[in-house]
Amino acid sequence: MAVTADQILDALRSVEDPDLHRDIVTLNFVKDVEIDGGKVSFKVELTTPACPMKDLLHDQAKEAVLALDGVDAVDIEMTAQVRSRSTENEDLIPGVKQAVAIASGKGGVGKSTLTVNLAIALAQQGAKVGLLDADVYGPSIPMMMGCPDERPMTRNSKIMPIERHGIKLMSLGFLITDGQAVLWRGPMVAGTVKQLLADVDWGELDYLLIDLPPGTGDAPMSVAQLVPLTGVVIVTTPHSVAANIAGKAAALFTRLNSPILGVAENMAKFVCPGCGEESKIFAGTTGEELAESLGAPFIGSIPLDPAVGESADRGEPSITAHPERPQAGAFHAMAGSLASQISIKAAESSEPKPVA
Numbered sequence: 001m002a003v004t005a006d007q008i009l010d011a012l013r014s015v016e017d018p019d020l021h022r023d024i025v026t027l028n029f030v031k032d033v034e035i036d037g038g039k040v041s042f043k044v045e046l047t048t049p050a051c052p053m054k055d056l057l058h059d060q061a062k063e064a065v066l067a068l069d070g071v072d073a074v075d076i077e078m079t080a081q082v083r084s085r086s087t088e089n090e091d092l093i094p095g096v097k098q099a100v101a102i103a104s105g106k107g108g109v110g111k112s113t114l115t116v117n118l119a120i121a122l123a124q125q126g127a128k129v130g131l132l133d134a135d136v137y138g139p140s141i142p143m144m145m146g147c148p149d150e151r152p153m154t155r156n157s158k159i160m161p162i163e164r165h166g167i168k169l170m171s172l173g174f175l176i177t178d179g180q181a182v183l184w185r186g187p188m189v190a191g192t193v194k195q196l197l198a199d200v201d202w203g204e205l206d207y208l209l210i211d212l213p214p215g216t217g218d219a220p221m222s223v224a225q226l227v228p229l230t231g232v233v234i235v236t237t238p239h240s241v242a243a244n245i246a247g248k249a250a251a252l253f254t255r256l257n258s259p260i261l262g263v264a265e266n267m268a269k270f271v272c273p274g275c276g277e278e279s280k281i282f283a284g285t286t287g288e289e290l291a292e293s294l295g296a297p298f299i300g301s302i303p304l305d306p307a308v309g310e311s312a313d314r315g316e317p318s319i320t321a322h323p324e325r326p327q328a329g330a331f332h333a334m335a336g337s338l339a340s341q342i343s344i345k346a347a348e349s350s351e352p353k354p355v356a
């Protein structure tokens with residue numbers, strides 16, 4: 001007797017998404033079940049194309065359905081649909097499903113480097129990605145993406161982002177002439193950040209990554225107040241002082257209602273280019289320790305690699321310039337963890353709230 005769609009769905013209830021702690025049928029991931037004699041096909045629609053569990057879920061779903069009587073072939077198409085932030089009131093960036101800010105306490109810990117490489121890693125997995133350089137004091141994204149001389153066009157009174165490596169970019173660096181010092185105070189910073197969000201034609205994006213200046217000044221405050229963020233990534237290096245002020249930045253965002261999506265560690269280890277051995281460089285608070293103290297997930301560690309700085313200086317992100325080196329693998333793994341944490345937050349915020 002031929003298998004039924006109900007039997008297939010029942011079998012798939014045994015497959016659980018390890019991040020969301022629910023089975024893939026309850027999560028509504030299973031679509032378009034088709035049965036043709038002993039051949040079964042369906043789609044599994046995940047909440048991010050960068051899901052690190054994609055292959056595992058595929059294999060488990062296949063195994064579960066193949067075990068049913070009357071099934072001899074299973075064809076699964078793995079797709080993804082990023083869920084949207086919950087936005088109340090009017091939103092400055094309505095086409096952006098998830099907005100994530102990259103913050104730190106201390107300067108120079110690698111926020112911009114991480115933002116660029118994570119954005120590319122997400123885009124390489126098929127996500128639609130934008131990158132906003134909200135460092136209005138010292139915009140570095142145009143240099144790092146190799147397009148410092150680009151000038152954006154306007155269309156229908158909106159500024160068109162610059163596209164590089166499949167990512168839509170916007171930075172004050174594209175709008176000011178070289179060397180113009182930016183010495184603004186509060187209201188001007190907030191106004192500029194608002195323009196970079198609202199007056200730019202971002203279109204439909206799965207993820208907008210927002211690179212912040214360090215600390216808890218006007219730009220980070222404005223970003224958190226102007227748009228409902230999915231959350232914030234805190235970047236730290238293992239100096240105690242970096243972790244200490246990273247904690248202060250985290251506290252600001254929590255107070256402004258932006259959850260900490262994860263702690264990212266940078267430059268904690270050096271991988272010897274000759275033998276591949278890892279050595280620790282500093283003895284301060286690690287990213288994992290900071291994550292634990294903040295009650296936030298740890299989303300990975302990027303090794304110190306001279307190739308990262310060298311490629312950034314000539315305008316080529318290291319993930320594309322040196323895909324063979326450990327830093328590239330670390331960026332891909334971190335992008336997967338970040339995407340998982342975003343999916344978890346999106347699932348939590350769409351859960352029905354108890355009626356008061």
Ligand SMILES: Nc1ncnc2c1ncn2[C@@H]1O[C@H](COP(=O)(O)OP(=O)(O)OP(=O)(O)O)[C@@H](O)[C@H]1O
Nearest residue numbers: 107108109110111112113214303304305308309312
């Ligand atoms: N993993 C790494 N290995 C080697 N060099 C790195 C690494 N990460 C960052 N760098 C280098 O460290 C310097 C600071 O990085 P970056 O500009 O990304 O930091 P930032 O936190 O954005 O700084 P700021 O606070 O000034 O915005 C850059 O020269 C960058 O190339």
Ligand SMILES: [Mg+2]
Nearest residue numbers: 111112135140
């Ligand atoms: Mg920076």
